[in-house]
Amino acid sequence: MELSLSKRIQRLKTSPVRKLVPYGEAALNKGIKIHHLNIGQPDIETPRVFFDAINSYEGKVLKYEHSAGIKELILKIQRYYERLNMNYSKDDILITNGGSEALQFILTALFDEGDEVLIGEPYYANYNSFFDVLNIKRNAICTYAEDGYHFTSLEDMEKKITPKTKAIMFSNPSNPTGVVLRKEELDNIIYLAKKYNLYIISDEVYREFVYGENKAISLGTFKEIENRVIIIDSISKRFSACGARIGCVISKNKEFMNAIFRQCQARLSVPTLEMVGASALYDLPENYLEESKVLYEKRRDTIFNELSNMEGVITREPEGAFYAFVKLPIEDGEDFSIWLLSEFSIDSETVMFAPGEGFYATPGLGKNEVRMCYALDEKDIKKSMNILREGLKQYRSLRGF
Numbered sequence: 001m002e003l004s005l006s007k008r009i010q011r012l013k014t015s016p017v018r019k020l021v022p023y024g025e026a027a028l029n030k031g032i033k034i035h036h037l038n039i040g041q042p043d044i045e046t047p048r049v050f051f052d053a054i055n056s057y058e059g060k061v062l063k064y065e066h067s068a069g070i071k072e073l074i075l076k077i078q079r080y081y082e083r084l085n086m087n088y089s090k091d092d093i094l095i096t097n098g099g100s101e102a103l104q105f106i107l108t109a110l111f112d113e114g115d116e117v118l119i120g121e122p123y124y125a126n127y128n129s130f131f132d133v134l135n136i137k138r139n140a141i142c143t144y145a146e147d148g149y150h151f152t153s154l155e156d157m158e159k160k161i162t163p164k165t166k167a168i169m170f171s172n173p174s175n176p177t178g179v180v181l182r183k184e185e186l187d188n189i190i191y192l193a194k195k196y197n198l199y200i201i202s203d204e205v206y207r208e209f210v211y212g213e214n215k216a217i218s219l220g221t222f223k224e225i226e227n228r229v230i231i232i233d234s235i236s237k238r239f240s241a242c243g244a245r246i247g248c249v250i251s252k253n254k255e256f257m258n259a260i261f262r263q264c265q266a267r268l269s270v271p272t273l274e275m276v277g278a279s280a281l282y283d284l285p286e287n288y289l290e291e292s293k294v295l296y297e298k299r300r301d302t303i304f305n306e307l308s309n310m311e312g313v314i315t316r317e318p319e320g321a322f323y324a325f326v327k328l329p330i331e332d333g334e335d336f337s338i339w340l341l342s343e344f345s346i347d348s349e350t351v352m353f354a355p356g357e358g359f360y361a362t363p364g365l366g367k368n369e370v371r372m373c374y375a376l377d378e379k380d381i382k383k384s385m386n387i388l389r390e391g392l393k394q395y396r397s398l399r400g401f
């Protein structure tokens with residue numbers, strides 16, 4: 001008899017962001033330098049205080065810490081939220097292994113197999129991994145490059161709600177589109193959540209990365225719906241500390257938080273030293289976040305200027321996070337990305353993007369789109385855009401567009 005795996009795990013697909021890795025490795029083996037616009041890994045140095053705090057750790061035994069997270073870190077997060085005019089008690093915050101574990105715990109706590117989530121597409125592709133394992137159906141509201149990927153109308157959203165819909169979910173600012181939800185969009189979300197008795201899962205890991213006149217309004221600031229709001233947070237992007245794997249779940253709903261806590265207990269603890277380092281990050285002066293935002297805003301301007309001047313490319317100015325979602329004058333973003341890695345380079349350099357299709361729930365959508373992460377320095381962004389421009393010309397004439 002053959003050994004077999006669960007049906008649940010067979011639904012789990014390879015991450016679209018990592019799908020191109022073998023092609024990248026082959027390019028590297030040929031001596032090609034790759035500009036990685038495919039993955040949301042900030043390039044700026046993790047602040048020294050993180051490492052210093054870990055080096056000064058005086059414990060003699062690296063023991064399991066409290067399943068909810070260390071008190072010091074929870075307190076620092078509470079204060080950070082106070083500065084944003086949101087009051088959370090220590091019981092409203094549970095530390096997790098990154099925003100990713102927060103996500104997994106939240107979905108496990110809320111959804112039974114076959115339940116539905118209302119979500120704007122394109123959305124963060126990794127959500128699919130958890131949706132698939134838990135068999136959560138996506139009721140996707142399509143948004144378009146031409147509208148800057150904003151929700152177009154309340155009706156579009158409402159008609160996707162069924163009796164099986166449990167929650168509305170989004171990242172704000174958005175990975176992959178860079179959208180920052182406007183007050184009217186949030187009002188619509190709140191209206192629907194109240195009308196249909198839904199939870200709101202607000203993934204705010206990019207909260208500080210908001211540019212120009214845009215403002216990221218946290219769902220945590222709406223008192224009247226506090227019992228249905230769940231916030232996902234993380235230090236990964238805020239402090240350029242993706243490898244620390246520290247995030248949290250925040251909610252004022254006690255029954256829900258208890259469901260999260262039971263999962264925290266089941267996995268015992270988050271790494272102790274990383275929590276110590278993370279606590280120190282929350283002591284950084286406020287201008288730290290302001291300065292990194294200024295840096296990313298310049299990068300946003302650079303990539304947007306370059307893209308705006310490319311023939312046939314459709315994109316709107318990204319408002320937040322550090323991604324641009326872009327419609328290209330081609331048919332297949334994956335084929336194009338593979339071609340860039342396998343057959344094209346300028347001065348032995350090429351670029352890697354994340355093909356757009358993996359960010360959609362609706363089959364066939366996003367085929368001619370790619371996501372670009374601009375968490376790299378301006379010089380490299382410019383070089384990458386030059387490679388894209390020239391690559392597009394050559395690829396289009398090769399494929400007969």
Ligand SMILES: Cc1ncc(COP(=O)(O)O)c(C=O)c1O
Nearest residue numbers: 098099100124171175234236247
């Ligand atoms: C929208 C969004 N949410 C959550 C995460 C998870 O981040 P982490 O697990 O590193 O905290 C990411 C990572 O890219 C993200 O883009």
